[in-house]
Amino acid sequence: MVTLKDIAKEAGVSIMTVSRVINGNKSKVSEETTKRVLAIIKKRGYVPNSSARSLSAKHSQIISIIIHGNGNCFRDAYFSTMFGSIAQYVQSHDYYTMINFVNDYRDITKRLHTWKVDGAILLGTFDKDILQIKEDNQIPLVFIDSYSPIRQITNVGIDDYKGGVLAAKHFIERGHRSFAFVGTSLDFSGVTKHRLQGFKDTIINAGLTLKPEHILTIDENPNLTKKIVHFKEPITAIFATSDIIAINLINEITNMGLRIPEDYSIIGFDNVPSSYYVTPKLTTISQDINRKAQIASDILFRHISDHTVQSESIVLDVQLIERDSVRTIIR
Amino acid sequence: MVTLKDIAKEAGVSIMTVSRVINGNKSKVSEETTKRVLAIIKKRGYVPNSSARSLSAKHSQIISIIIHGNGNCFRDAYFSTMFGSIAQYVQSHDYYTMINFVNDYRDITKRLHTWKVDGAILLGTFDKDILQIKEDNQIPLVFIDSYSPIRQITNVGIDDYKGGVLAAKHFIERGHRSFAFVGTSLDFSGVTKHRLQGFKDTIINAGLTLKPEHILTIDENPNLTKKIVHFKEPITAIFATSDIIAINLINEITNMGLRIPEDYSIIGFDNVPSSYYVTPKLTTISQDINRKAQIASDILFRHISDHTVQSESIVLDVQLIERDSVRTIIR
DNA sequence: CTGAAAGCGCTTACAG
DNA sequence: CTGAAAGCGCTTACAG
Numbered sequence: 001m002v003t004l005k006d007i008a009k010e011a012g013v014s015i016m017t018v019s020r021v022i023n024g025n026k027s028k029v030s031e032e033t034t035k036r037v038l039a040i041i042k043k044r045g046y047v048p049n050s051s052a053r054s055l056s057a058k059h060s061q062i063i064s065i066i067i068h069g070n071g072n073c074f075r076d077a078y079f080s081t082m083f084g085s086i087a088q089y090v091q092s093h094d095y096y097t098m099i100n101f102v103n104d105y106r107d108i109t110k111r112l113h114t115w116k117v118d119g120a121i122l123l124g125t126f127d128k129d130i131l132q133i134k135e136d137n138q139i140p141l142v143f144i145d146s147y148s149p150i151r152q153i154t155n156v157g158i159d160d161y162k163g164g165v166l167a168a169k170h171f172i173e174r175g176h177r178s179f180a181f182v183g184t185s186l187d188f189s190g191v192t193k194h195r196l197q198g199f200k201d202t203i204i205n206a207g208l209t210l211k212p213e214h215i216l217t218i219d220e221n222p223n224l225t226k227k228i229v230h231f232k233e234p235i236t237a238i239f240a241t242s243d244i245i246a247i248n249l250i251n252e253i254t255n256m257g258l259r260i261p262e263d264y265s266i267i268g269f270d271n272v273p274s275s276y277y278v279t280p281k282l283t284t285i286s287q288d289i290n291r292k293a294q295i296a297s298d299i300l301f302r303h304i305s306d307h308t309v310q311s312e313s314i315v316l317d318v319q320l321i322e323r324d325s326v327r328t329i330i331r
Numbered sequence: 332m333v334t335l336k337d338i339a340k341e342a343g344v345s346i347m348t349v350s351r352v353i354n355g356n357k358s359k360v361s362e363e364t365t366k367r368v369l370a371i372i373k374k375r376g377y378v379p380n381s382s383a384r385s386l387s388a389k390h391s392q393i394i395s396i397i398i399h400g401n402g403n404c405f406r407d408a409y410f411s412t413m414f415g416s417i418a419q420y421v422q423s424h425d426y427y428t429m430i431n432f433v434n435d436y437r438d439i440t441k442r443l444h445t446w447k448v449d450g451a452i453l454l455g456t457f458d459k460d461i462l463q464i465k466e467d468n469q470i471p472l473v474f475i476d477s478y479s480p481i482r483q484i485t486n487v488g489i490d491d492y493k494g495g496v497l498a499a500k501h502f503i504e505r506g507h508r509s510f511a512f513v514g515t516s517l518d519f520s521g522v523t524k525h526r527l528q529g530f531k532d533t534i535i536n537a538g539l540t541l542k543p544e545h546i547l548t549i550d551e552n553p554n555l556t557k558k559i560v561h562f563k564e565p566i567t568a569i570f571a572t573s574d575i576i577a578i579n580l581i582n583e584i585t586n587m588g589l590r591i592p593e594d595y596s597i598i599g600f601d602n603v604p605s606s607y608y609v610t611p612k613l614t615t616i617s618q619d620i621n622r623k624a625q626i627a628s629d630i631l632f633r634h635i636s637d638h639t640v641q642s643e644s645i646v647l648d649v650q651l652i653e654r655d656s657v658r659t660i661i662r
Numbered sequence: 663c664t665g666a667a668a669g670c671g672c673t674t675a676c677a678g
Numbered sequence: 679c680t681g682a683a684a685g686c687g688c689t690t691a692c693a694g
Contacts, residue, residue, distance in 0.1 A: 001444075003671060014681045019673070030679060047444040051385035052671035056686045060382065062429075074415025075604070077408065084405025087430050096446070098393075099418050099428050113332075113378040115427070247608050273406070277578050279610030334687060345665045350689070361663060383687035386670045 002044045010044070011037045022048060050096075054116055063090045063300065064098045064117045066108055068124025071101065076244055077272035078289060079123070082144070085293035086121055093301055105129035109136045119300045122146065125189045140303035142296050147190025154303065154311040156296040158318050160191050163285040164198025166320040167239045167267045170283070172206050175329030176237040176265060179203060180214040180228055182249065183241035192241050195269065199239050218245060225252040228264075236265060236329065243268040243275040246282055250325070261327035271321055280324035287318050333375045341375070342368045353379060381427075385447055394421045394631065395429045395448045397439055399455025402432065407575055408603035409620065410454070413475070416624035417452055424632055436460035440467040450631045453477065456520045471634035473627050478521025485634070485642040487627040489649050491522050494616040495529025497651040498570045498598045501614070503537050506660030507568040507596060510534060511545040511559055513580065514572035523572050526600065530570050549576060556583040559595075567596060567660065574599035574606040577613055581656070592658035602652055611655035618649050 004022075008015040013033060020029050021037045029037075040046075054060040065086060067073055074080045090097040095118065100111045105126060112120060119140040126133060130148040134141060143155040171179060181199055183192040196215065203210045214235060221227055228238065228249075240246035246268030250260050260266060260280055268275055271286030295314055303309050335353075339346040344364060351360050352368045360368075371377075385391040396417060398404055405411045421428040426449065431442045436457060443451060450471040457464060461479040465472060474486040502510060512530055514523040527546065534541045545566060552558055559569065559580075571577035577599030581591050591597060591611055599606055602617030626645055634640050 001671095005671080015672080016681055017679085020680090023673090028679065033679085045440075047441050049386070049447070049671050050445040051382040051391065051447060052686090053673075054382035054686090055380070055386055055688085056671080056673040058673090058686075071415035071417075071419030074405075074411040074418075075408070077406070077411075080405040080408075080411035080415070084402035084411070086402075087405075088402025088432060091432055096442075097430050099430060101419060101422055109376075110378050111427075114381045116380070116382060251608060274605045274608060277582060277605060277609045332687095336687080346688080347665055348663090351664090354689090364663085380687050383670090384689075386672085387687080387689040389670075389689090 001049075002046045003049070004046075007037065007040050007044065007046055010040050013037065058116060059118050060116045061095050062098055062115050062117045063095045064100055064112055064115075064120040065090075066100050066102055066111075066120050066122045066124075068102060068122070068126055073124075076242070077274060078242065078244075078270040081272075081289050082123065082293050085290050086297055089294060089297035093297070105133050106136075108133055112137050112139065119304045121296055121300060125191070127190045140300055140307070142300045142303075144292065144296055145191050147194065152311050154299060154313065156292055156299065156314045156316070157191075158287045158292070158316045160194035160318075161198035163269060163287075163318045164195040164200070164239070165202045166198075166285055166318065167195075167269075168199045168202035168206075170267065170320055170322070170326060171237040171239070171265065172203070172208070174265070174326055175331060176326075177208055177329075178214075178233065178235040178237065179208075179210050180216065180231070180235045180238045181210065181241075182216050182218065182224065182228075182238060182245055184245075185217050185219045195239075195241055225249060225256065229253070229256060229258065236263075237326070238264055238266045240266060240268050243270045243272045243282060243284055246284070246325075247274055247278050250278055250280075250282070261325050265326040267320075267326060276323070283323045283325045284321050285318050286321045288316060292316060332380075333377045334380070335377075338368065338371050338375065338377055341371050344368065389447060390449050391447045392426050393429055393446050393448045394426045395431055395443055395446075395451040396421075397431050397433055397442075397451050397453045397455075399433060399453070399457055401434075404455070407573075408605060409573065409575075409601040412603075412620050413454065413624050416621050417628055420625060420628035424628070426632075436464050437467075439464055443468050443470065450635045452627055452631060456522070458521045471631055471638070473631045473634075475623065475627055476522050478525065483642050485630060485644065487623055487630065487645045487647070488522075489618045489623070489647045491525035491649075492529035494600060494618075494649045495526040495531070495570070496533045497529075497616055497649065498526075498600075499530045499533035499537075501598065501651055501653070501657060502568040502570070502596065503534070503539070505596070505657055506662060507657075508539055508660075509545075509564065509566040509568065510539075510541050511547065511562070511566045511569045512541060512572075513547050513549065513555065513559075513569060513576055515576075516548050516550045526570075526572055556580060556587065560584070560587060560589065567594075568657070569595055569597045571597060571599050574601045574603045574613060574615055577615070577656075578605055578609050581609055581611075581613070592656050596657040598651075598657060607654070614654045614656045615652050616649050617652045619647060623647060 004015045004018050008018045021034050087097050102108055122143045127147050131150045145157045146155050200210045246266050268282045268284035271284045275282035275284045335346045335349050339349045349368055352365050418428050433439050453474045458478050462481045476488045477486050531541045577597050599613045599615035602615045606613035606615045
């Protein structure tokens with residue numbers, strides 16, 4: 001393994017000079033020396049030892065992507081597209097990315113500290129533990145899609161409330177009067193809560209109602225579709241909190257011999273590619289995943305290069321993409 | 332930042348003793364001391380400094396997942412499911428995973444050496460550079476889906492040839508006599524080549540032909556679908572080298588006012604969830620992604636714990652999942 | 663079962 | 679523009 005020392009020896013300079021050349025402090029080394037050292041580095045195929053650098057410099061050039069959940073998250077197109085996009089940005093900034101799955105927020109600290117990670121992007125729902133996470137880890141932290149009463153955090157999210165509003169409006173405009181909402185566990189996710197709130201508020205403002213028994217979570221309802229089909233008071237419109245859920249619903253309802261959108265109209269969320277390929281093409285609330293990833297990365301690196309930067313919350317817009325899964329009811 | 336030294340001082344022992352406790356060399360430390368040290372570690376929230384450990388131990392507990400391509404790979408459900416699954420296995424083995432995108436194989440060496448990575452899993456097509464990669468990086472390397480004339484490499488793949496055979500057989504059994512093949516660039520991918528070979532051989536063995544002009548790559552044919560529809564000698568059966576390609580074909584053909592499977596029958600590859608949700612449900616060649624990920628991880632860790640283990644190539648089986656995208660032609 | 667010494671390969675801080 | 683010294687926080691190898 002070739003080291004700084006080897007290069008220095010061959011170049012007839014001290015290791016400090018080589019170190020400076022490598023770190024691009026060109027102004028401090030004569031051009032001639034720089035050239036010579038660079039040539040030797042290239043010839044010998046020298047690669048700096050990142051561990052040694054981290055140990056003495058007290059930072060690592062590592063960004064951690066913290067994921068609340070496990071590897072199965074990657075089955076969700078929204079999630080994996082976001083992840084890929086972030087990882088790409090991190091690498092293009094010349095940082096290394098580590099990936100960490102966590103269930104308990106306390107795992108985060110260990111994983112971040114042990115590598116002296118320079119910053120982290122947190123994907124998933126950490127809502128109630130955010131303050132503690134922030135206190136335990138005094139490095140730049142960017143949350144994605146988190147909700148917290150704590151103001152001083154940096155979060156990149158979308159207007160989930162508006163998403164709910166748009167869905168409800170669309171249903172109402174199309175003549176629907178009876179609704180259901182399907183999401184992931186409300187206990188956990190601020191995202192789901194806000195989508196529901198927007199949906200509900202809009203319905204109520206229109207003088208209609210969203211019955212509590214028509215608000216369902218996939219986690220607690222193994223026979224979700226059956227339940228919906230057998231509601232005491234039948235409904236015609238279903239708002240699902242993700243395209244994955246919506247597509248599953250379409251599939252199960254269709255398998256029961258019913259039709260979308262004739263029997264049930266459905267709106268999804270995320271606008272993943274599958275929402276376009278499913279039959280009928282899914283009407284959905286779209287968000288710009290790439291933009292979200294880019295903004296999150298940009299903010300993170302800005303915070304890393306200047307620790308005095310204030311925390312900021314970015315809320316991206318959403319819009320309804322009208323396709324074929326909502327029918328018009330004429331009375 | 333609390334260090335070994337702090338713990339040692341508080342426990343009234345040397346740092347060596349603390350080090351031994353941390354690394355689980357219980358046999359070498361008295362039970363009483365172990366207990367006391369452990370308690371202090373917990374109390375102080377001590378986390379070992381991985382950089383320091385790497386520097387002196389000359390290994391890192393880091394596994395690198397090397398991806399040939401960029402962040403957009405994660406848009407492919409096959410790819411991202413595989414990735415998530417591997418990352419999960421790595422973490423459950425108490426290793427850290429780093430993710431590296433590379434275009435040029437020479438990037439690999441730098442990224443692996445700088446962190447003294449303990450092992451790597453390589454996703455994507457490295458076929459022609461494999462020998463060089465292996466020589467440059469003397470650590471356990473597991474390739475996934477690579478093809479190389481080099482025998483002494485460790486690869487986990489599937490029977491791509493058989494996949495092609497199964498597709499051709501199915502088409503022929505269903506009365507098809509004229510075929511097209513759609514894949515990614517043949518220059519690059521052994522996977523594609525073998526799928527094509529199996530497809531072609533089977534067609535030829537049945538006394539039929541696969542015309543060279545009916546073998547298309549998506550990279551070099553922007554108007555792929557149009558081309559297919561306007562073949563001089565029309566075809567009825569299309570074998571696509573991935574579900575993504577197949578689903579895109581279904582969509583574009585449908586948009587042109589033609590029908591699947593009535594006008595064109597299609598078989599995909601991978602059996603990703605979307606293949607089930609698309610209309611018509613896609614007949615496809617399925618592979619067990621999770622199993623592939625698990626086997627690759629297992630082999631990697633076996634090689635890490637014992638460097639003398641021989642390289643091995645695993646070939647997993649594939650099967651045809653019959654759904655609704657192939658029609659029966661009765662003559 | 664326990665510890666003192668040396669060293670891993672860098673950077674920081676200081677000196678010239 | 680260049681360098682000698684000290685130190686980052688661990689592990690290895692040796693000694694007892």
